[in-house]
Amino acid sequence: MATDDKAKGDDADAGPKDPRSYDANASGEGSDKGGDDKGGEHKDDKEKPKKGLLQRPVTLVVLIVVGIALIVLIFLYWLHARNFQSTDDAFIDTHIVRVAPRISGRVSKVLVDDNQIVRVGQKLIEIDPRDQEASLDQARASDAQADAQIAQAQAQLAQADAQVKTAQATYAQNLAMVTGDQAQATNAARDYTRYLTLKGVNASAVSQQQLDQSEAQAHSTAAQRDAAARQAQGAQSQIRAALAQGKTAMAQIAAGQAQKKNAEATIRSAQLNLSYTGVEASVNGTVAQSSVQVGNYLNAGAQIMAIVPLRIWVTANFKETQLDLMRAGQSVAIKVDACPRARITGHVDSIQRGSGQAFGLLPPENATGNFVKVVQRVPVKILIDSFPRDCPLGPGLSVDPKVRVR
Numbered sequence: 001m002a003t004d005d006k007a008k009g010d011d012a013d014a015g016p017k018d019p020r021s022y023d024a025n026a027s028g029e030g031s032d033k034g035g036d037d038k039g040g041e042h043k044d045d046k047e048k049p050k051k052g053l054l055q056r057p058v059t060l061v062v063l064i065v066v067g068i069a070l071i072v073l074i075f076l077y078w079l080h081a082r083n084f085q086s087t088d089d090a091f092i093d094t095h096i097v098r099v100a101p102r103i104s105g106r107v108s109k110v111l112v113d114d115n116q117i118v119r120v121g122q123k124l125i126e127i128d129p130r131d132q133e134a135s136l137d138q139a140r141a142s143d144a145q146a147d148a149q150i151a152q153a154q155a156q157l158a159q160a161d162a163q164v165k166t167a168q169a170t171y172a173q174n175l176a177m178v179t180g181d182q183a184q185a186t187n188a189a190r191d192y193t194r195y196l197t198l199k200g201v202n203a204s205a206v207s208q209q210q211l212d213q214s215e216a217q218a219h220s221t222a223a224q225r226d227a228a229a230r231q232a233q234g235a236q237s238q239i240r241a242a243l244a245q246g247k248t249a250m251a252q253i254a255a256g257q258a259q260k261k262n263a264e265a266t267i268r269s270a271q272l273n274l275s276y277t278g279v280e281a282s283v284n285g286t287v288a289q290s291s292v293q294v295g296n297y298l299n300a301g302a303q304i305m306a307i308v309p310l311r312i313w314v315t316a317n318f319k320e321t322q323l324d325l326m327r328a329g330q331s332v333a334i335k336v337d338a339c340p341r342a343r344i345t346g347h348v349d350s351i352q353r354g355s356g357q358a359f360g361l362l363p364p365e366n367a368t369g370n371f372v373k374v375v376q377r378v379p380v381k382i383l384i385d386s387f388p389r390d391c392p393l394g395p396g397l398s399v400d401p402k403v404r405v406r
Contacts, residue, residue: 082406083404083405083406084402084403084404084405085318085322085325085326085402085403085405086400086401086402086403087316087317087318087319087322087400087401088398088400089316089317089318089377090314090315090316090317090382090398090399090400090401091314091315091395091396091397091398091399092312092313092314092336092393092394092395092396092397092399093312093313093314093315093381093395094308094309094311094312094313094395095309096288096306096307096308096309096395097282097283097285097306097307097308097309098303098306099124099279099281099282099303099304099305099306099307100300100301100302100303100304101125101127101276101279101298101299101300101301101302101304102273102276102279102300102301103127103132103273103276103277103300104297104298104299104300105127105128105131105132105277105297105298106127106128106295106296106297106298107125107126107127107128107292107293107294107295107296107297107298108126108127108128108294109125109126109294110124110125110290110292110293110294111123111124111125111126112124112125112287112290112305113287113290114287114288114289114290115286115287115288116286116287117284117285117286117287118281118284118285118286118287118307119281119284120281120282120283120284121280121281122280122281123278123279123280124279124280124281124287124305125278125279125292125304126277126278126279127276127277127278127279127298128277129274129277132270132273132274132276132277133274135270135273136267136270136271136273136274138266138270139263139266139267139269139270140263140267142259142262142263142266143260143263143264143266143267145259145263146256146257146259146260146262146263147256147260149252149255149256149259150253150256150257150260152252152256153249153250153252153253153255153256154249154253156245156248156249156252157246157249157250157253159245159249160242160243160245160246160248160249161242161246163238163241163242163245164239164242164243164246166238166242167235167236167238167239167241167242168235168239170231170235170238171232171235171236171238171239173235175232177228177231177232180228182225184221184224184225185218185221185222185224185225188214188217188218188220188221188222189218189221189222279304281307282307283307283309284309284310285307285308285309285310286307286308286310286394287305287306287307288305288306288307288308289305289306290304290305291303291304291305292304292305308394308395312384312393312394312395313346313349313381313382313383313384314332314334314346314381314382314383314384314399314401315379315380315381315382316379316380316382316399316401316403317356317377317378317379317380318377318378318380319375319376319377319378320355320375320376320377320378321375323351323378323380325405325406326348326351326380326403326405327348327405328348328349328350328351329347329348330347330348330403330404330405331345331346331347331403331404332345332346332347332348332382332401332402332403332404333345333401333402333404334346334382334384334399334400334401334402335399335400335401335402336388336391336393336397336398336399337397337398337399337400338391338392338393338397338398339388339390339391339393342388342390342391343386343388344384344386344387344388344391345384345385345386346382346383346384346385346386346401347382347383347385348380348381348382348403349381349382349383350380350381351378351379351380351381352378352379352380352381354378355376355377355378356376356377356378356379357376357377380403382401382403
């Protein structure tokens, strides 16, 4: 009894047993029953140290292969990327045409609308033509008046020419008469002189009547000669007057011709102004920013709309360090932000001689001493070879060109 109590006391002092101890005992018993080999192997696995990641041959080989593949891929990408130069500082560019009337007037018709495609010579608006038609009629009236003045002056010139011819004929006739009268006067004067000489030698040789008749004849023929001379001078004066009248007529003809030229020039100007009443498109393109309505009064030169030409290109501002291998004619792949799925190709057309900063409003002054080197950008003109069908390309759209330089 005392022994049993002591055993029970020992058990009580030991306290509650750990359940894992029962499992361990059970495992030990089982291992005793099942055999000692299995229990020994389990104990060896727990005591064996774990291997590192690099100590596993398969994992190490995989990592090496992956690393080599990455290096090869990076090298291949570098070989491919070195053949191209790209930039995101690029946009669609063109020369926008500003439409303005060449004359002032009130708008009578507007024939186009925004975003409408127009062709060269297509009429965009019409200006009321009545003022220009009145100016044209006035110019034509001035031209007709000039024609009448020229015709009148030509008639006067013809009359003056006829008078000159008549006066010349009269003058020639008078000269002939002067010559005949001069001969008669000379002959009569000689006869009178002879009679006087004979009278002085022999008074009975010539009668006084014969002497008086000879003297009268000499005076008469001299008077006829002088009258013919005066008539010749009058005919000569008529010639000069007719010539002066002809010169006056010729001056009037010249003045009329000058007036006619002025009238013809005025007619051409009026016809041009009349044609300017229809404002036409000067290029093929699309209408944009139309600000004109029927009834508006337009001043000459005032912008009323713009036309975006169909011919567009890409202006790409590449860094100057990217231009080493860039040349005209190299192919370009173009990506447009507005149409990311569109496949657009082009080629380099030209490279501007000078950076964009050199053409700025305030060009750089590098000689001031405060110089900081900044990589400049140079505009490169890229022509588009293939246009997407469903992508509305227009000036100002952002693009990403990639130029193949090798």
